[in-house]
Amino acid sequence: MITVLDGRKNQVREKGRDDRPVECGRMSLAGSVSQRACVFCGSRVVLYPVADALHLVHGPLGCAAYTWDIRGSLSSGPELHRMSFSTDLREEDVIYGGEKKLRLALQELIEAYSPKAAFVYSTCIVGLIGDDVNAVCRRVSCEKGIPVIPVHSEGFRGTKKDGYSAACTALSTLIGTSEEKIAGEFSINILGDFNIAGETWIIRKYYEEMGVRVISCMTGDGRVDDIRRAHNASLNVVQCSGSMTGLAKIMQREYGIPFIRVSYFGLEDMSQALYDVAKLSCSGEMIKKAGNIVKREVSEIYPELQNIKRDLEGKRAAVYVGGSFKAFSLVKALRHIGMSVAVVGSQTGSEEDYEYLREICDEGTVIVDDTNPLELSKFMDDKGVDLLIGGVKERPIAYKMGVAFCDHNHERKIPLAGFEGMLHFAKEVHSSVMSPVWKFSPAYRLRKGIYE
Amino acid sequence: MLLRHTTDNIIDRKALTVNPAKTCQPVGAMYAALGIRGCLPHSHGSQGCCAYHRSALTRHYKDPIMATSSSFTEGASVFGGQANLLESIQNIFAMYDPEIIAVHTTCLSEVIGDDMKQIINKAKTEGKIPAGKTVIHTNTPSFKGSHVTGFSNMTTGMVQYFSENTGDRENRVNIIPGFVEPSDMAEIKRIAAEMGVQIVMFPDTSGVVNSPMDGKFHMYPKGGATSAEIKSSGDSSFTIALGSLASTQAARALDSKCKVPFEVLNLPIGLRATDAFVDLLRKKGGVQVPEAIMTERGQLLDVMTDMHQYFYMKKAALMGDPDQLLSIVEFLTDLDMKISCVVTGTPAGTKFEKSIKEMAGGDTVVKSGATADTYYFHQLIKKDKPDIIFGNTYCKYIARDEDIPLVRICFPIYDRVGHQYFPLTGYKGGLRLMEKILNELLDRQDRDAAEESFELVM
Numbered sequence: 001m002i003t004v005l006d007g008r009k010n011q012v013r014e015k016g017r018d019d020r021p022v023e024c025g026r027m028s029l030a031g032s033v034s035q036r037a038c039v040f041c042g043s044r045v046v047l048y049p050v051a052d053a054l055h056l057v058h059g060p061l062g063c064a065a066y067t068w069d070i071r072g073s074l075s076s077g078p079e080l081h082r083m084s085f086s087t088d089l090r091e092e093d094v095i096y097g098g099e100k101k102l103r104l105a106l107q108e109l110i111e112a113y114s115p116k117a118a119f120v121y122s123t124c125i126v127g128l129i130g131d132d133v134n135a136v137c138r139r140v141s142c143e144k145g146i147p148v149i150p151v152h153s154e155g156f157r158g159t160k161k162d163g164y165s166a167a168c169t170a171l172s173t174l175i176g177t178s179e180e181k182i183a184g185e186f187s188i189n190i191l192g193d194f195n196i197a198g199e200t201w202i203i204r205k206y207y208e209e210m211g212v213r214v215i216s217c218m219t220g221d222g223r224v225d226d227i228r229r230a231h232n233a234s235l236n237v238v239q240c241s242g243s244m245t246g247l248a249k250i251m252q253r254e255y256g257i258p259f260i261r262v263s264y265f266g267l268e269d270m271s272q273a274l275y276d277v278a279k280l281s282c283s284g285e286m287i288k289k290a291g292n293i294v295k296r297e298v299s300e301i302y303p304e305l306q307n308i309k310r311d312l313e314g315k316r317a318a319v320y321v322g323g324s325f326k327a328f329s330l331v332k333a334l335r336h337i338g339m340s341v342a343v344v345g346s347q348t349g350s351e352e353d354y355e356y357l358r359e360i361c362d363e364g365t366v367i368v369d370d371t372n373p374l375e376l377s378k379f380m381d382d383k384g385v386d387l388l389i390g391g392v393k394e395r396p397i398a399y400k401m402g403v404a405f406c407d408h409n410h411e412r413k414i415p416l417a418g419f420e421g422m423l424h425f426a427k428e429v430h431s432s433v434m435s436p437v438w439k440f441s442p443a444y445r446l447r448k449g450i451y452e
Numbered sequence: 453m454l455l456r457h458t459t460d461n462i463i464d465r466k467a468l469t470v471n472p473a474k475t476c477q478p479v480g481a482m483y484a485a486l487g488i489r490g491c492l493p494h495s496h497g498s499q500g501c502c503a504y505h506r507s508a509l510t511r512h513y514k515d516p517i518m519a520t521s522s523s524f525t526e527g528a529s530v531f532g533g534q535a536n537l538l539e540s541i542q543n544i545f546a547m548y549d550p551e552i553i554a555v556h557t558t559c560l561s562e563v564i565g566d567d568m569k570q571i572i573n574k575a576k577t578e579g580k581i582p583a584g585k586t587v588i589h590t591n592t593p594s595f596k597g598s599h600v601t602g603f604s605n606m607t608t609g610m611v612q613y614f615s616e617n618t619g620d621r622e623n624r625v626n627i628i629p630g631f632v633e634p635s636d637m638a639e640i641k642r643i644a645a646e647m648g649v650q651i652v653m654f655p656d657t658s659g660v661v662n663s664p665m666d667g668k669f670h671m672y673p674k675g676g677a678t679s680a681e682i683k684s685s686g687d688s689s690f691t692i693a694l695g696s697l698a699s700t701q702a703a704r705a706l707d708s709k710c711k712v713p714f715e716v717l718n719l720p721i722g723l724r725a726t727d728a729f730v731d732l733l734r735k736k737g738g739v740q741v742p743e744a745i746m747t748e749r750g751q752l753l754d755v756m757t758d759m760h761q762y763f764y765m766k767k768a769a770l771m772g773d774p775d776q777l778l779s780i781v782e783f784l785t786d787l788d789m790k791i792s793c794v795v796t797g798t799p800a801g802t803k804f805e806k807s808i809k810e811m812a813g814g815d816t817v818v819k820s821g822a823t824a825d826t827y828y829f830h831q832l833i834k835k836d837k838p839d840i841i842f843g844n845t846y847c848k849y850i851a852r853d854e855d856i857p858l859v860r861i862c863f864p865i866y867d868r869v870g871h872q873y874f875p876l877t878g879y880k881g882g883l884r885l886m887e888k889i890l891n892e893l894l895d896r897q898d899r900d901a902a903e904e905s906f907e908l909v910m
């Protein structure tokens with residue numbers, strides 16, 4: 001067993017050797033090099049793709065600066081979300097409070113950009129300096145006649161997950177505020193897809209081809225008006241276990257809309273998503289159409305996947321991602337291209353999630369919650385992996401170790417969701433794993449027994 | 453049109469920053485702390501700050517950036533962060549075994565009012581700091597200054613914790629390099645070595661954030677100034693502080709703590725600023741400028757003269773950090789370029805504005821501090837279109853929208869490599885900067901030239 005710090009022992013398991021449940025959902029140990037972020041990060045990530053809303057970060061400038069247009073969430077129209085607005089609280093505001101500054105900033109911005117709604121994110125110190133953000137939002141909302149929604153996202157209030165739920169709460173105040181009635185046809189909301197590199201568009205296309213009406217893609221190429229009438233949908237289809245399930249539950253409670261959880265990564269999961277939605281529509285027509293789409297799309301990419309698989313057969317991967325649902329899909333998707341997963345972990349998985357991971361993984365796979373670079377690099381070394389799938393902070397670690405990398409986080413540049421996404425994913429993995437550059441890595445030479 | 457929301461109608465904004473041209477203090481402190489050998493920067497605040505700062509530096513350097521966080525919780529915001537820091541210190545030494553932990557605060561711990569000195573002392577008395585290991589700190593309230601201030605504060609913290617005057621005076625010069633790239637720090641060391649001057653330089657991030665690929669992940673790459681070196685700075689005979697915003701504070705602290713006199717110079721970017729640096733180093737080191745350095749100077753000057761007509765009256769707009777801007781503006785005016793505007797989000801004071809105007813002329817628009825942001829910079833560019841833009845990666849939106857070439861400088865640079873390995877400082881750095889400018893200007897000329905005036909030889 002690999003050595004880890006005492007306080008973290010229960011957050012790491014190796015299948016077959018230690019099958020007790022993975023402890024999770026706790027705050028990172030103080031002093032660890034955690035790869036996790038905070039509440040603000042979680043809520044900002046979810047809400048940010050609402051492209052015709054104003055996003056104002058209330059606090060010192062840093063938080064706004066670091067989140068300025070770093071997530072490749074695409075919009076087909078307005079791009080207000082790509083701007084970075086901050087109240088840039090200074091020393092005098094910390095002493096006297098930032099309410100006035102917030103109000104002025106909101107007024108100025110709403111006048112200048114006429115957004116459909118405004119989200120105000122309170123960061124770390126806002127509560128402490130005594131700002132009543134709710135009151136300011138209410139007042140400006142009355143004056144300007146648009147919803148101005150406070151998002152309580154002080155970083156210390158929990159983990160990224162708590163940020164997701166703050167975002168869900170914020171969205172839920174918008175939902176149901178439109179009078180519009182959409183009746184009759186079978187309709188859905190797409191929840192938890194962020195339209196990174198245009199992924200929502202791909203998914204939406206499939207659904208529409210099946211004859212499903214998509215009322216809103218809340219958080220991917222999102223629009224305020226769509227969100228306001230989202231309560232008309234017959235079904236919520238939730239991707240990414242962590243971020244939007246909360247909202248789906250709220251909508252179930254308040255509007256009686258059922259929800260299902262899906263994933264759009266990999267062939268099985270993508271097909272399953274279409275079948276599940278079709279089944280719930282109770283329309284034989286839709287079920288048939290779903291089948292046709294799956295058949296057509298899979299046969300289109302299958303030959304190429306087989307070619308890629310030939311090269312990658314037998315190679316091993318480490319997977320460390322934000323949400324555990326993505327980890328499930330990746331384990332399956334990698335298998336399709338001949339790769340096994342030797343290390344797998346997430347930042348926000350739950351106990352059941354890890355249980356499920358254990359089920360689908362091979363014997364000896366290391367399963368880990370909230371890891372840190374030192375641990376991760378040790379696991380990777382011990383298991384001799386050829387590929388790491390992760391986010392921005394993991395990339396250089398992999399490269400330094402002479403290991404290929406695939407970004408499955410918000411910095412990915414090409415769509416990895418849907419059937420065509422599976423092919424992109426396979427190509428991306430292939431291009432990195434098979435690159436000749438690794439041949440020059442001392443680690444590779446050591447492994448292959450080439451000594452100088 | 454990525455920045456379609458920018459209009460050229462400039463109205464005075466009071467309460468609002470749009471598309472910032474700076475970032476918060478802790479990231480500068482984190483970067484500076486990485487310039488100590490075997491040091492793990494520690495962020496005393498919520499987890500998010502640390503994650504953001506690490507991501508920002510990772511994107512800029514494409515190297516693993518290690519730092520830890522106190523992981524504040526609701527409790528910490530009520531009762532203070534002492535318990536979190538004590539626990540962190542214990543965990544960090546147990547888990548990651550660094551030589552030094554360099555703690556910086558965040559906006560949250562500042563507002564809560566944690567007394568860092570007292571907490572570190574408590575850790576000491578409670579035996580949480582193993583023998584031979586050190587914990588240092590600096591205060592980096594994010595609601596003051598900018599990332600440059602954070603760098604300056606951490607560097608000053610190094611002096612306060614390490615520098616010591618043992619009673620001896622060595623014939624040695626301290627160099628505080630300023631908030632520059634690892635490549636610049638390496639170049640400054642190279643110049644000093646070439647001249648035969650014994651120096652101590654801190655912080656020194658070369659080899660840390662641009663470490664070589666050797667097939668392993670190193671928590672502590674080989675570079676960095678050692679604590680012994682920083683300690684010995686108290687016995688040096690002189691300090692050269694490069695860049696007034698980033699380095700003056702530490703030099704002053706060293707002077708009052710260890711009586712080491714100092715002089716502040718502009719960052720050695722461009723011919724004149726490098727001359728000043730080499731000259732001071734010569735004087736204080738008691739050496740002659742060697743042939744090799746004179747050759748480098750001559751080569752820079754040679755290209756300046758060879759190509760001067762391509763720079764003539766070309767108009768530049770600059771956004772970045774104050775210390776860099778001062779030297780680059782000087783260099784550009786020496787090349788006969790015109791400066792339309794200079795913007796920095798870092799509060800740089802009236803002296804900065806005056807110095808720029810003295811070099812560039814009274815017509816140049818200069819703005820620093822609050823509401824001097826990328827949005828404003830873009831507005832200035834719309835009003836008075838330059839031939840070339842200098843700025844960080846975020847300026848590429850402007851460059852694209854307005855179809856103006858961009859030379860990337862300062863922090864952050866997320867979309868190109870080079871800054872890690874090739875300096876802008878020194879005579880060689882001047883050559884590199886000039887090459888970058890020329891490439892942009894000449895590519896543009898080639899692209900836009902009419903067929904009959906498309907030139908082969910330039």
Ligand code: SF4
Binds near residue numbers: 063476477502560
């Ligand atoms: S919470 Fe404060 S210190 Fe942290 S990133 Fe935001 S502005 Fe910077």
